[in-house]
Amino acid sequence: xxxxxxxxxxxxxxxxxxxxxxxxxxxxxxxxxxxxxxxxxxxxxxxxxxxxxxxxxxxxxxxxxxxxxxxxxxxxxxxxxxxxxxxxxxxxxxxxxxxxxxxxxxxxxxxxxxxxxxxxxxxxxxxxxxxxxxxxxxxxxxxxxxxxxxxxxxxxxxxxxxxxxxxxxxxxxxxxxxxxxxxxxxxxxxxxxxxxxxxxxxxxxxxxxxxxxxxxxxxxxxxxxxxxxxxxxxxxxxxxxxxxxxxxxxxxxxxxxxxxxxxxxxxxxxxxxxxxxxxxxxxxxxxxxxxxxxxxxxxxxxxxxxxxxxxxxxxxxxxxxxxxxxxxxxxxxxxxxxxxxxxxxxxxxxxxxxxxxxxxxxxxxxxxxxxxxxxxxxxxxxxxxxxxxxxxxxxxxxxxxxxxxxxxxxxxxxxxxxxxxxxxxxxxxxxxxxxxxxxxxxxxxxxxxxxxxxxxxxxxxxxxxxxxxxxxxxxxxxxxxxxxxxxxxxxxxxxxxxxxxxxxxxxxxxxxxxxxxxxxxxxxxxxxxxxxxxxxxxxxxxxxxxxxxxxxxxxxxxxxxxxxxxxxxxxxxxxxxxxxxxxxxxxxxxxxxxxxxxxxxxxxxxxxxxxxxxxxxxxxxxxxxxxxx
Amino acid sequence: xxxxxxxxxxxxxxxxxxxxxxxxxxxxxxxxxxxxxxxxxxxxxxxxxxxxxxxxxxxxxxxxxxxxxxxxxxxxxxxxxxxxxxxxxxxxxxxxxxxxxxxxxxxxxxxxxxxxxxxxxxxxxxxxxxxxxxxxxxxxxxxxxxxxxxxxxxxxxxxxxxx
Numbered sequence: 001x002x003x004x005x006x007x008x009x010x011x012x013x014x015x016x017x018x019x020x021x022x023x024x025x026x027x028x029x030x031x032x033x034x035x036x037x038x039x040x041x042x043x044x045x046x047x048x049x050x051x052x053x054x055x056x057x058x059x060x061x062x063x064x065x066x067x068x069x070x071x072x073x074x075x076x077x078x079x080x081x082x083x084x085x086x087x088x089x090x091x092x093x094x095x096x097x098x099x100x101x102x103x104x105x106x107x108x109x110x111x112x113x114x115x116x117x118x119x120x121x122x123x124x125x126x127x128x129x130x131x132x133x134x135x136x137x138x139x140x141x142x143x144x145x146x147x148x149x150x151x152x153x154x155x156x157x158x159x160x161x162x163x164x165x166x167x168x169x170x171x172x173x174x175x176x177x178x179x180x181x182x183x184x185x186x187x188x189x190x191x192x193x194x195x196x197x198x199x200x201x202x203x204x205x206x207x208x209x210x211x212x213x214x215x216x217x218x219x220x221x222x223x224x225x226x227x228x229x230x231x232x233x234x235x236x237x238x239x240x241x242x243x244x245x246x247x248x249x250x251x252x253x254x255x256x257x258x259x260x261x262x263x264x265x266x267x268x269x270x271x272x273x274x275x276x277x278x279x280x281x282x283x284x285x286x287x288x289x290x291x292x293x294x295x296x297x298x299x300x301x302x303x304x305x306x307x308x309x310x311x312x313x314x315x316x317x318x319x320x321x322x323x324x325x326x327x328x329x330x331x332x333x334x335x336x337x338x339x340x341x342x343x344x345x346x347x348x349x350x351x352x353x354x355x356x357x358x359x360x361x362x363x364x365x366x367x368x369x370x371x372x373x374x375x376x377x378x379x380x381x382x383x384x385x386x387x388x389x390x391x392x393x394x395x396x397x398x399x400x401x402x403x404x405x406x407x408x409x410x411x412x413x414x415x416x417x418x419x420x421x422x423x424x425x426x427x428x429x430x431x432x433x434x435x436x437x438x439x440x441x442x443x444x445x446x447x448x449x450x451x452x453x454x455x456x457x458x459x460x461x462x463x464x465x466x467x468x469x470x471x472x473x474x475x476x477x478x479x480x481x482x483x484x485x486x487x488x489x490x491x492x493x494x495x496x497x498x499x500x501x502x503x504x505x506x507x508x509x510x511x512x513x514x515x516x517x518x519x520x521x522x523x524x525x526x527x528x529x530x531x532x533x534x535x536x537x538x539x540x541x542x543x544x545x546x547x548x549x550x551x552x553x554x555x556x557x558x559x560x561x562x563x564x565x566x567x568x569x570x571x572x573x574x575x576x577x578x579x580x581x582x583x584x585x586x587x588x589x590x591x592x593x594x595x596x597x598x599x600x601x602x603x604x605x606x607x608x609x610x611x612x613x614x615x616x617x618x619x620x621x622x623x624x625x626x627x628x629x
Numbered sequence: 630x631x632x633x634x635x636x637x638x639x640x641x642x643x644x645x646x647x648x649x650x651x652x653x654x655x656x657x658x659x660x661x662x663x664x665x666x667x668x669x670x671x672x673x674x675x676x677x678x679x680x681x682x683x684x685x686x687x688x689x690x691x692x693x694x695x696x697x698x699x700x701x702x703x704x705x706x707x708x709x710x711x712x713x714x715x716x717x718x719x720x721x722x723x724x725x726x727x728x729x730x731x732x733x734x735x736x737x738x739x740x741x742x743x744x745x746x747x748x749x750x751x752x753x754x755x756x757x758x759x760x761x762x763x764x765x766x767x768x769x770x771x772x773x774x775x776x777x778x779x780x781x782x783x784x785x786x787x788x789x790x791x792x
Contacts, residue, residue: 021664021668031776032682032776044743045742049745052745053745053746054745056748056749056750058750059753060743060750060752060785061750257751257752261751261782262693262696265693284697285697285700286701286703286704293704293708294700294704294705
């Protein structure tokens, strides 16, 4: 089945995504980038260019390089927006015969739809090249505030590009889909979208009708500033750097395009770096020169300084959010800030910690930000495409194990067999052994939870496998298999490889914990992580000590009279010491005493090798994960 | 008799349904198997690509160091030839390392026509070359395994300089 392309047709950049194997996948364009500049141009050689190639020649061909056409699409010439934009856009626009807008590129006038269609066409061609198949259908996103005419024009652009436009959806709705809103019921969501050139805030209300099983997404309010974006942030940083350099060297580099280019790159890098660190260094050698020789630029930029530079922009966006949420309808959603259940961050600029903080402070809620904010809208569009295609609805929903399933091993340790978040159905087999000599049965204790000690986890079942032929510890091989079917039913079987004897148990409720219980268990695990780790460490050294005692005793037994009495006595003393140490919880003491015994024991080996080339038989390796009884 | 026919019909519908379901499940299972195999193939391909281009970010950052060397060499040139030679050698060392990791310079010849697949215009200037040709290379461009990681920054000719 041909894929439907999900397209985020942005003002500055566009992105595209498809559903692949039930998962959204962002597609790279021909240039190998995940976003494509929303720019088209007629080059001086009379060649039509789109995306990055159009951008690369913009400086020398400003009149024929069309960007930000989304600001014009579907609008009337008389719109205040259009009038305002006509003053600064470097290319020519005029009123069309129908009262809309026409854009001049090369020696022809185009409608904004036609220009947009050229961007969409590039995406189509690149997607087809990437996927190796035809892509004829698309879901395209538009801002929530777009009116019918703007939506229709966007749809037309899609059709001109050769798409059958299956649906036009709102950008915030797409973002909400990407964050799983198609599974949400009755929630109020605020979407804070800080793009390159525009800032949008939308308040959505998701409703669910239990009877018709239909989900509705209603846009309760929109707001924002069509001339506020990440580019303003970059400009602030560059202006600051230019003025600092002037202070340092007395040279104005704002007119040197190469210097500005290098500053811009350094500013972008600094902005990214300051998202994770508190301070960064702007280091641009040979940025300019004067009579005295070459000049360099070195400056420390702190996160605090950066935030200072753009504080008013962030504050302004927060004011707009407040207005959109709280102002009475129709200006706002007429809600209280605390009515909002979820807050989503969209747009590259929202990577800035100061923005995340400001949004969090406003709503008193951690905003969602797990998905790449440059791609979240395209991803949501492809999810909508998947729903239309039946991909999303019909995909086999494979559940995951909510908590780890473990088996108890020596010292009460919970050894995970199937870790949490493993997709079901699944099976895992592992071989265990005995902890004592002549042990004829083992108890299989199955538990669920994230704590390292079995006693802290929930016991699901226990059973005994007996009839194991008597043998030294560590020799028997008990094969334990955990198998969960697609319905979450866990079967555990244990088989003694020597006798072939098998025991098994079926547990129906292994995954049927309710949400609260799972959360509680996870939280407990997180709370106790440190002390649990300590406990587990103690058990581990105790287990090692026990193995060492076993090996020592066995070696003494096997060697018999070949060991001199004083050596034997020494080892026996150390064994007693270790047995005593093992009873206490002092990890260091147990470790040291184990080490003592180990070195003492090596002496037997050395001596035997010297005396007798054949040497004694080594004791069986202590089992790595023996099962206690 | 009627009842028997009814029963038989019932069994046959049930059988039909079972067979339909069987086909559906078998198909689903085969698809799932195929999906997994395909996923593994794609994953291997993706991993290969990642190995080749995984260094892209660090190489991009190192390109700015090469730029600084270029500017440094020009600035030092006449005043101190010995230092300049040292800088050239260090730069060549760095270039060699990057070359081993797949980075290649974009060769720009003055007078060739501006080509946005490998050039980025940062300005215009009068020159002896025809309008729309590359008049000057300002910053080198680089290609990493066939992908332009940075276009060569150039000034484009406005046509003949009128003095």
